[in-house]
Amino acid sequence: MFFGDISKKVDNLGGEKGFSSERKASLPDLPELPDLVILGSTGSIGTQTLDVARTHGYRIRAMSAHSNYKLAEQQAREFLPETVCMTEESAYRELKTRLADTDIFVTYGKDALCETAALSCGMVINSVVGMVGLEPTLAALGAKNRVGLANKETLVTGGELVKAAAAENGVDIVPIDSEHSAVFQSLMGNEGNRIERIILTASGGPFFGYTKEQLKTVTLEQALHHPNWSMGRKITTDSATLMNKGLELIEAVRLFDVTPDQIEVVVHRQSILHSAVEYEDGAVIGQLGVPDMKIPIQFAITYPKRLPSCSRKLSLFDVGTLTFEHADEETFVCLAEARRAISKGGTAPTILNGANEAAVAAFLDGRIPFYRIGELVCGCCAAIPHTSEVTLKTIAEADSAAREYTNCEAERQI
Numbered sequence: 001m002f003f004g005d006i007s008k009k010v011d012n013l014g015g016e017k018g019f020s021s022e023r024k025a026s027l028p029d030l031p032e033l034p035d036l037v038i039l040g041s042t043g044s045i046g047t048q049t050l051d052v053a054r055t056h057g058y059r060i061r062a063m064s065a066h067s068n069y070k071l072a073e074q075q076a077r078e079f080l081p082e083t084v085c086m087t088e089e090s091a092y093r094e095l096k097t098r099l100a101d102t103d104i105f106v107t108y109g110k111d112a113l114c115e116t117a118a119l120s121c122g123m124v125i126n127s128v129v130g131m132v133g134l135e136p137t138l139a140a141l142g143a144k145n146r147v148g149l150a151n152k153e154t155l156v157t158g159g160e161l162v163k164a165a166a167a168e169n170g171v172d173i174v175p176i177d178s179e180h181s182a183v184f185q186s187l188m189g190n191e192g193n194r195i196e197r198i199i200l201t202a203s204g205g206p207f208f209g210y211t212k213e214q215l216k217t218v219t220l221e222q223a224l225h226h227p228n229w230s231m232g233r234k235i236t237t238d239s240a241t242l243m244n245k246g247l248e249l250i251e252a253v254r255l256f257d258v259t260p261d262q263i264e265v266v267v268h269r270q271s272i273l274h275s276a277v278e279y280e281d282g283a284v285i286g287q288l289g290v291p292d293m294k295i296p297i298q299f300a301i302t303y304p305k306r307l308p309s310c311s312r313k314l315s316l317f318d319v320g321t322l323t324f325e326h327a328d329e330e331t332f333v334c335l336a337e338a339r340r341a342i343s344k345g346g347t348a349p350t351i352l353n354g355a356n357e358a359a360v361a362a363f364l365d366g367r368i369p370f371y372r373i374g375e376l377v378c379g380c381c382a383a384i385p386h387t388s389e390v391t392l393k394t395i396a397e398a399d400s401a402a403r404e405y406t407n408c409e410a411e412r413q414i
């Protein structure tokens with residue numbers, strides 16, 4: 001949800017008594033079986049959203065995928081959406097042929113993806129990866145669809161536009177990113193109360209405690225082995241560089257209207273406390289649970305209600321110890337660069353994001369070693385000037401300048 005200021009935001013979240021039994025009785029009724037549009041249905045969040053849909057019998061009105069036509073076909077045959085949109089041309093052709101014996105409409109391309117997001121439905125779950133998710137988010141909001149947002153790059157690059165579109169259309173955005181879902185839940189029942197700070201937890205990734213020297217020799221396989229979460233390759237790499245926390249810091253600034261200084265990043269290796277809010281009286285309210293994305297995904301769909309879930313329940317006895325440490329921003333330079341980018345504002349976060357998307361793609365293709373991701377991102381942010389005007393045009397320009405610079409540097413310095 002977007003709000004003009006914190007007090008207004010808290011005003012809109014959950015009412016006076018949160019989820020007490022008195023309050024529960026007056027929560028607005030959800031449709032029993034909301035129909036969903038899932039963008040990025042073949043990914044980690046997309047498949048887990050389908051797991052939630054399967055559990056509760058939600059109808060899938062439409063879905064989208066990029067290249068994985070085999071999984072898209074299986075999903076389409078199981079969930080029988082009206083439309084499946086593919087954004088990779090050969091995958092589109094293949095899927096169209098494979099689904100020729102059904103009534104499912106197969107569409108292709110970026111415009112079709114926006115049209116899919118704008119189909120009238122109970123909620124659009126945006127779980128595509130990368131800033132390619134921005135325009136579909138705007139299309140969904142423009143069609144007055146409630147949005148469950150996993151795609152953090154949308155808020156990093158086009159936060160202002162997304163905020164304006166949500167306000168203009170009177171539509172909710174419910175975060176799916178576990179930290180932001182935790183903050184969102186910690187704000188519920190606190191209308192009128194001032195936030196002192198947001199405690200944004202970070203697992204620290206597979207290389208927590210490594211020195212710059214040690215990072216020079218890490219492999220792709222090590223980077224893709226996250227200690228607590230099983231996720232797509234891009235976000236797993238972002239977790240290893242701590243860019244994920246940088247993007248999330250920007251995401252939190254956008255979602256909750258706080259300043260970057262109000263966000264404290266805390267490394268919490270167990271990923272049990274998913275984030276917390278400190279209020280001015282010193283009370284800290286957080287959300288805990290096992291690291292399972294199906295919990296925030298389901299909550300985004302059922303908000304403000306809760307439903308039973310198949311997720312494992314938390315046993316604090318099994319966890320035993322919760323630890324909290326500082327992040328090493330000198331070694332993991334992406335986090336510090338993200339702070340700088342959001343402080344500069346305008347298109348600076350888009351430049352950061354574009355450089356990161358290009359650098360991570362180069363790393364995943366084996367074109368650059370791990371430690372070069374941070375170097376390329378910082379180099380790009382220093383080299384490409386940002387502008388304060390944020391429109392789809394300036395975002396697109398900043399993004400392509402950042403990608404071009406980064407790809408060129410990646411090539412040059414191999």
Ligand code: NDP
Pocket residue numbers: 039040041042043044045046064065066067068069087127128129130132150151152153176177178229230231232233234235293
């Ligand atoms: P995945 O890589 O697992 O899935 C990405 C999805 O997007 C796939 O369906 C993929 O299609 C599709 N896709 C890829 N490229 C494009 C493109 N150019 N245009 C349109 N669609 C495309 O990613 P995740 O599910 O891990 O992450 C999705 C988003 O959610 C990211 O923004 C991530 O930061 C965020 N997020 C993820 C979490 C997680 O636990 N995974 C946690 C919190 C946030 P195909 O597979 O067919 O190629």
Ligand code: MG
Pocket residue numbers: 177178179248
């Ligand atoms: Mg997260």
